[in-house]
Amino acid sequence: MxxxxxxxxxxxxxxxxxxxxxPTQPQLVATYTGIKNGTFVQMGTGNVRALGRSQHRSGRVRAKNLRFLDSSIYLGTNGVESTSATVNTLKRAIEIAGVTTQALYSGNPSVDISGSTQGLSDIIGSLELPPDTDFFARWEKTLALDTQSLIAHGLSGPGTGQGFRTPGASQLLSTGPMNSSGTAAGPQFWPDGIFGVPFxxxxxxxxxxxxxxxxxxxxxxxxxxxxxxxxxxxxxxxxxxxxxxxxxxxxxxxxxxxxxxxxxxxxxxxxxxxxxxxxxxxxxxxxxxxxxxxxxxxxxxxxxxxxxxxxxxxxxxxxxxxxxxxxxxxxxxxxxxxxxxxxxxxxxxxxxxxxxxxxxxxxxxxxxxxxxxxxxxxxxxxxxxxxxxxxxxxxxxxxxxxxxxx
Missing domain, CATH: 3.40.50.1110 (SGNH hydrolase)
Structure with a gap:
């Protein structure tokens, strides 16, 4: 052929x-997604949230009905499937062509993820993802205690991926690179999946x-x-x-x-x-x-x-x-x-x-x-x-x- x-x-x-x-069914529509396979990083004293921004690329076809999937599933030593019991309160947003739109979860601005629970966002408004386009997934996580830890990715993506812990304000709904001045490094996260319905x-x-x-x-x-x-x-x-x-x-x-x-x-x-x-x-x-x-x-x-x-x-x-x-x-x-x-x-x-x-x-x-x-x-x-x-x-x-x- x-x-x-x-x-x-x-x-x-x-x-x-x-x-x-x-097509009518949701499917994967972007690159650089997957199960976490890195190390745990403690929130640390004084940090009230973790923030980050990851770059992705859309496929060859325009897509609608965009959604994020996240979980606390991770691959430990030699690929053993595990989950974190720590409750992660997650917020997400998608940044396309300089416009940032928040994802909701059953109409709520955040979702709690732990164990085998997986967080699938609502469809993100009427947004469409253009073909062959670099865009960004933004995230914010909080944990109940600063002595608790987040599981991270051991993989880096395109551009300048960000992940840090901070005592500062949320930057979830801003655009462009996040200001990480005065913060603690890591971790980085990819979504488990970025889904949509291609045309x-x-x-x-x-x-x-x-x-x-x-x-x-x-x-x-x-x-x-x-x-x-x-x-x-x-x-x-x-x-x-x-x-x-x-x-x-x-x-x-x-x-x-x-x-x-x-x-x-x-x-x-x-x-x-x-x-x-x-x-x-x-x-x-x-x-x-x-x-x-x-x-x-x-x-x-x-x-x-x-x-x-x-x-x-x-x-x-x-x-x-x-x-x-x-x-x-x-x-x-x-x-x-x-x-x-x-x-x-x-x-x-x-x-x-x-x-x-x-x-x-x-x-x-x-x-x-x-x-x-x-x-x-x-x-x-x-x-x-x-x-x-x-x-x-x-x-x-x-x-x-x-x-x-x-």
């Missing part, structure tokens, strides 16, 4: 000669990944962020909206439906799932066949569960398989080497029919791997994005494209 055909299909909803499909069909992606998918050895910035974010930030000149569920050391087991159910509730707002999550799941013992079976079971748990989720177009989620890339120690051990190759070959054959796409990411990785034998260098992240992920995803710009049927 040519690039332009794929793009035209994405904008018309399948290109089968019928009238264009008109034409538009695909969007959840990235479930480990340290490589998180960004490790790439730039932790808007120009880096790991190969998967790099790719989605620019496909045919536009961003594909994405959310991250990534953490260093993440494994199939910790990302499974049984162990990470709260994250999975957010996947109904996307059309596609990238599963970049295998290298830390390599079994330490057993034959090649036994280790391969373990890896397959881990991948299939996530893939099968996601295939049972219905996305914003009434279709199941599409599942994308990525190679287990080289690791120096795996190449030095014949069993691990052979297991890795067998796993990749299984993916190349579309994982028993459960993968809708396969990406030979390992083709861009050479030995020795990066500075530590595990994490590919920044240039390799860039090559994977440009040479593998971007061309592989282009047909999926059409959210109705299912190469092997639904």
């Amino acid at each position: 040519s690039m332009m055909i794929a793009l035209n299909l994405a904008l018309t909803g399948g290109g089968g000669g019928s009238a264009p499909f008109v 034409f069909p538009m695909s969007c992606v959840a990235i479930i990944g480990d340290s490589i998918g998180n960004y490790r050895e790439d730039l932790n910035s808007g120009s880096g962020g790991g190969a998967w974010a790099r790719a989605l930030n620019n496909i045919l000149g536009s961003a594909v909206p994405w959310m991250k569920q990534t953490q260093n050391g993440h494994t199939f087991g910790n990302a499974s439906f049984g162990n990470a159910p709260l994250q999975k509730t957010q996947l109904s707002y996307v059309t596609d799932v990238f599963i970049e999550l295998s290298t830390n799941s390599m079994p330490a013992s057993g034959t090649v066949a036994a280790r391969l079976a373990s890896l397959q079971a881990g991948w299939l748990n996530i893939a099968d569960g996601c295939r049972n989720i219905i996305g914003p177009y009434g279709k199941r989620l599409r599942i994308h398989f990525f190679d287990m890339v080289k690791r120096d120690s795996y190449e030095a051990d014949s069993t691990q080497h052979d297991t890795r190759l067998a796993y990749n070959a299984w993916g190349a054959a579309f994982a028993d029919g459960k993968a809708d796409a396969y990406y030979p990411t390992d083709s861009e990785v050479t030995l020795p791997v990066g500075a530590d034998g595990i994490h590919p260098a920044q240039a390799v992240h860039a090559a994977i994005a440009t040479n593998v992920i971007v061309p592989g995803y282009i047909p999926f710009l059409d959210p109705f494209f299912f190469p092997f049927g639904e």
